[in-house]
Amino acid sequence: MRDVRDELAEIARELARHARWAAARGEREFPLPGVLSELDSTTRSTPAAAGEAPPRAPARANEGAPSEGPTPSVPAASASLALPGAEPASPPPVSRPQHPERVLETLRQEIGDCRRCKLCRGRTNLVFGSGNPRARLVFVGEGPGAEEDARGLPFVGAAGELLTRMIEAMGLRREEVYVCNVVKCRPPGNRNPEPDEIAACSPFLVRQLEAIGPEVIVTLGKFAAQTLLQTAEPISRLRGRWHRYRGIDLLPTFHPAYLLRSPHEKRKAWEDLQMVMKRLGLETPVRKSRPARGPGRYDE
């Protein structure tokens, strides 16, 4: 059984993390004078504080649910929130609100006919995201392509069809998961999103993830992984291992568009998805039609 002092130390560390995050956002009411230093000294005095534990897993079943109103814009870049000379602040773990559907609807209304970055000029439709607002699993890509821009839906072109097959190979239906992108408007000519565009749009992604509070996030391609993890590491180094995003397990894998161009990499992506299935407790579906080629593979 855990010592009660360990429990208290863990709570203190959690509060200290939240206090640093709130202070870095300029919130004056949370870090009462002296509270942060008190918490820091408490956490430093415990042996477990030496290698600070990752934030706790997101609460399910609406534990500690925040209000349903719009949440403030939160830049995805925790590093950019840091005060000069201060340790980088960690945003608090995500906990799903009671009515994620309403929170997402409110966010969509708030985005409106967004003109916050130059991608608005070339878009036909803003592509917000689609799927189950209470999904256990969220896929995050980088930005809409031509087909997505035309239809206003994420991942509906050739790469989207492959993503759907990947999801089905996991034994899930597309409607059971949530799919969205880092930028909501199509970069012209399908070029990569630029840093100012990611900076302008990623707070919407952060708020979508806050609304949904999934158990697992799968990032597709380098931009989604680098944006949420605040790293410049290449996708080849990020993929295939677990990361944490605000208390949520995050697994980067290749973008389906890349897999269409490089089919020999599908095996690695399938290994990534199997890690996700294991984490979510999903069984690999048995395919009746082609049993000789292995169960549930999407790349056959």
Ligand code: SF4
């Ligand atoms: S990409 Fe995002 S920030 Fe830029 S115009 Fe579209 S919705 Fe707005």
